[in-house]
Amino acid sequence: MTSFSARSALPAGVWVGAARMIVLAAALASTATTWAATAPPAVVHALKITVLVTNLAGDPGKGDGEWGYSALVEVDGHKVLYDTGASAELVLRNAQALSIDLSDVEDVVLSHNHADHVAGLMALRRELSKVNPRAMSGVHVGEGIFRPRLTRGGEDRNGLKEIRAQYLATGGTFIVHDKPTQLWPGVWLSGPVPRPNDERNWFPGLSLQSPHGLIEDNVPEDSALLFNTADGTVILTGCGHAGVVNISEYARQILGAQPLLAIVGGLHLFAASDATLAWTGEKLRSYHLLNLLAGHCTGIEATYRLREATGLGRRSAVVSAVGSSFTLGHGIDALLLAQ
Ligand SMILES: [Zn+2]
Numbered sequence: 001m002t003s004f005s006a007r008s009a010l011p012a013g014v015w016v017g018a019a020r021m022i023v024l025a026a027a028l029a030s031t032a033t034t035w036a037a038t039a040p041p042a043v044v045h046a047l048k049i050t051v052l053v054t055n056l057a058g059d060p061g062k063g064d065g066e067w068g069y070s071a072l073v074e075v076d077g078h079k080v081l082y083d084t085g086a087s088a089e090l091v092l093r094n095a096q097a098l099s100i101d102l103s104d105v106e107d108v109v110l111s112h113n114h115a116d117h118v119a120g121l122m123a124l125r126r127e128l129s130k131v132n133p134r135a136m137s138g139v140h141v142g143e144g145i146f147r148p149r150l151t152r153g154g155e156d157r158n159g160l161k162e163i164r165a166q167y168l169a170t171g172g173t174f175i176v177h178d179k180p181t182q183l184w185p186g187v188w189l190s191g192p193v194p195r196p197n198d199e200r201n202w203f204p205g206l207s208l209q210s211p212h213g214l215i216e217d218n219v220p221e222d223s224a225l226l227f228n229t230a231d232g233t234v235i236l237t238g239c240g241h242a243g244v245v246n247i248s249e250y251a252r253q254i255l256g257a258q259p260l261l262a263i264v265g266g267l268h269l270f271a272a273s274d275a276t277l278a279w280t281g282e283k284l285r286s287y288h289l290l291n292l293l294a295g296h297c298t299g300i301e302a303t304y305r306l307r308e309a310t311g312l313g314r315r316s317a318v319v320s321a322v323g324s325s326f327t328l329g330h331g332i333d334a335l336l337l338a339q
């Protein structure tokens with residue numbers, strides 16, 4: 001586990017605004033001891049997460065589904081796009097179908113390198129920068145996201161392999177985080193998540209180069225957005241490759257052991273065994289999970305098992321469709337099919 005250990009351990013004043021070229025990790029380490037006595041942890045006051053891409057289509061005429069994920073975060077006047085879908089244009093098309101304007105979104109978070117989360121980035125940057133040159137101009141990522149992911153034949157399958165150079169050529173920047181970072185007051189990017197629980201939530205078969213040779217690619221960069229609210233912690237995760245229990249435990253270290261107000265996103269549990277789902281649900285129940293908007297690779301049966309194991313109901317544990325949302329103070333809007 002990393003050296004910081006509580007909600008008070010990182011500086012409130014460190015957040016990313018216009019200074020996009022900064023890599024914050026080094027700054028955090030040197031100031032980590034001073035904040036606890038001087039400032040209460042920041043909370044967000046208004047938060048809405050709207051799912052723009054997930055596997056299940058939403059209401060008629062309100063967007064299409066695909067194997068991938070993207071969600072728009074609106075938090076205290078800031079907008080952030082978390083992941084960009086699997087096909088080039090679907091985030092744009094679904095946003096249009098949902099009457100959501102993305103041209104004022106300047107910050108993006110990519111949860112990890114897989115193509116079903118990063119492939120829409122260039123179309124978004126190219127299209128929206130015609131309206132606003134700063135649209136989609138800064139991308140926050142976890143340390144290690146650019147490392148080659150090798151097949152047995154040595155081919156690199158990193159989903160950002162070609163996109164990286166194309167994106168930089170547009171004037172966009174990547175901001176790499178190797179530690180939890182407060183992007184805005186109360187809004188945290190986890191950076192790489194420690195894996196004390198052996199959840200193994202990824203497709204096997206790719207390798208990473210390490211100083212000791214090739215090791216299995218466990219998607220080490222996988223990063224979640226965390227929101228500190230007066231009602232508890234909200235977690236937004238793309239594929240949950242770090243494991244939703246590992247992510248939840250890390251969130252509790254960063255923001256404290258308050259209730260988990262909501263988990264939103266993909267949990268990669270579609271093929272999990274009955275025992276794994278029961279264990280996962282029991283863990284989430286012990287963290288007082290209150291809402292689950294589970295999309296993408298979570299799996300439909302897995303969502304129902306988690307609903308049962310956590311003691312949640314049909315309004316608070318939902319299969320996420322395109323356009324579904326979680327709003328602070330309101331809860332989940334499941335739309336028609338998944339209500
Ligand atoms: Zn993935």
Ligand SMILES: [Zn+2]
Nearest residue numbers: 068116239297
């Ligand atoms: Zn995925």
